[in-house]
Amino acid sequence: MATTAIFRRLARPCRGRAASTAVRPRAAVFFPGQGSQAPGMLAPWAAAHPQATRDVVDAISRALDDAALVRLLTDGGADADMQRTSNAQPAILATSVLIARVLAQEHGVAVARSHFDYVLGHSLGEITGFVAAGVLTLEDGLRVVRRRGQAMEAAVAAWYAGRGLAAPAAGAAPPHELGMAALVVPRDRLEPVMTAISRFQQAEFLAMLPAPTAPPVDRVVELANINSSAQVVLSGTRAGIAHLAGELGLRAVRLNVAAPFHSSVLLPAAQDLFDVVAVSGPDAVPFAEYAPAATGVQIVSNTTARPFASTADIRQSIVDGCTLPVNWYGSIRHLVDACGVTRFLAIGPGRATATLVAREVGAAADVVFAADPAGLAAAAAALRVAS
Template identity: 30%
Template sequence: MGKIAFVFPGQGAQAIGMGKDLVETDAAARRRYEEADEALGFALSRIILEGPEAELKATANTQPALLTASIVYLERFQSIHGLQPDYVAGHSLGEYSALVAAGVLSFAEAVSTVRARGEFMEAAVPSGQGAMAAVLGAEREALQTLCESISAGGHPVELANLNCPGQIVISGSVAGVQAVVEQGKEAAGAKRVIPLEVSGPFHSSLMRPASERLAAVLEGVAMNRAAVPVVANASAKPVQEPEEIRQLLVEQVHASVLWEDSVAWLIAQGVDTFIEFGSGSVLAGLIKKIDRSVKVYSINSLEALEQFQLTTA
C-alpha cells in the first residue's frame, strides 16, 4: 500500500452552495459554518450557500469560504472513514486548509487569517493595474526567459502557478501580461494564452505589500507543529515547524505556486493516492496530468463522501 496525501483547492474552485448537502444533514458541519460567521463577524455562510456570485467571487470572501467548505468535507470524511494522510498540501489558499488538516492552525484562526490575506491581496495593487493569464502548451524554461526579458523592459510579469505540464499561470502588470499574450506563441511555444478574470496579479512580486501586511498578522497567530508534513507551495518541500511555516506563508503571497513540483515530490516519496477535499475537482485534474498512474479522489459532495472506497489495486 502506497502513501496517501490530502490536498485542498485554491481560489477559482468556489461554487455557490458548496457544502450545502453537509450543512443540511450534519450538525458538526453546520457548527463549522456558524463558527466561520462568528470568527468574521458577518454571515459568510449565507454568501457560500446562497451567493450572489459576485460576493462569493470577491477574494476576501472566496478565501474563507473555500477553506470552510474544504474543512467540513474533510472532517465528515474522517469521521466516516477514519483515514489519516501521510502528507498534506494545498494550492495557494488551499495551503491554509492543509495547515488546519495538519493541526497547525485552529479552524477559526485560519478563517480570519485568510480573510485578512484576501483583503491584503485585493488592496496591494490598484484595480486595473495587474493581470493574470493561463499559458497552455509552453515550455517552462522558455516562458521563464520570456517573462524575464519583458520584466527587464519595465513591465513586470512572472510565473505565478506552475500547475502541471503545459499549464502555467503568469501574473504581473497589465502591459507585462499583454506582452506574453502577444509573444508567447512565438517565444515560448505556447498554444494558447487565456486572460483570467481575477482582481489582482496574485503570486507575483507586485504582491509584496500584501506579504508585508500578512507577516504582521501571522506574527500574532498561534501555530502548532504540523502532525504530518505539509508540502509548501513556495518551496515544494515538506515543513512542520511553525516558524518555517510562517515564513513560507508570507513568501507564498508573492512567490510562484510550485504545484507540479509539489505533486512530483509527493509521488517520489511513495504517495500513490491523492484525496482532494472541497469544491470541484480542479486539483484532481492537474494531478492526473502530472502522473496518470496515481489514484485521485475528489470529496466534493455528500454522495462522493459516502461512496468513497479506497482501491488497493
C-alpha cells in the first residue's frame, strides 16, 4: 500500500454515510485481533453467564468437533497450546461473540442500527465483525478462522523448511524466528516513518530483481499494521524487524503472536482460503447477503479503511487479510473525521486495541470497554447515559 495513498484516503468524505437516529450519537462497535488469548478465557463467563457460555461452547463443538479446544477455553491448560494460531483465532472470535451476545440478551445493547452505524475489527476481529453483523453464522465464522489459523501455521512451517531452518523451540529467540513487533512512533512522525518504511521495502524489492532469490534473514520484514498515529507494526524475522527498527531509530516491542501476519510469508495461506470463500465447492462457507441499506449498519474494511460495498468484497477480504497491511489508523480517523462517529464500543477480550483507539480519538469520541463480566453492566450503563 503506497504511503501517499493512505494519507489521501484520510481526507476523503464519508461515502454512503449511515443514517443515525435522532436519539443517539453516531456510533461504531469494534472487535480485537489476535494477542489477547489466554487459557481458561471462557471460565469467568461460564461462572457469570452459564447459559450464554454453554450456547457458544456448543457452537464450537458443532463447528470444530474439538474437545481439546473447549477444555483449553473453559478449564485452562498449557499457554503454548493457546498460542497456536489455529487455537487462538477461534478462541478470541468465540469469546468476542459471547460478550456481544450477553450485551444484547441481558443489557439490550445489540450490534444493530438501534445502537450502531458501523462495525469493524482489527485483523482477525474483522471476521468477528462479520459474525456480529450477521454475514456469517458463529459456526461458519469458527470454521473460517480455524482453517485460516491452520493455513497460517502451515505457511510459517513451509517458510522455515524452504530455507532449511528449524522452527524455533519454545522460549528460544533465534534471529530467524518469525513474528511481529510494534514500533512506537513519536508525535507527528507517522507520515515520515511510513515513507521511510515504504522506501526500505522498495529498495529491497529492487535489489532482488536482477536475480530473484530469498532475501537474507535480516531483511525479511514488512509493514503489517498502521495502528494509530503513534504505532505501526512490522512482520518478519527478529533480525529483520531489529534491522528496520534500527534504521528508523524506533523501539520495537515484540507482540504475543506466533506468525508474521499481514505479510508475504502468508501468501500460501491466502491461496488456501480461496476455497473457503468461494461461492460453491466442498470447502465453501455460506455468506449471508451484505445489505447495509436494509440493516443500517456498515462494515468497515481493514485494508481500505472504508465500508465494504458487497458480499463479494467481504469474501475477498478474508483472502487479502493474510498478506495486506491493516490500516486501523485510517479506519478510526475516517469514522471520526469524515463520518462523525463520537462513540465507540470495544467488544472482546483484552484492552490493547481499545486503548489504541481511546488514545487516538482523545476527546473527540467516547470509547466504552466491554472486555470482562465485571465491567459489562457498567459498559451498558455508560452507553445508555451517553445516548
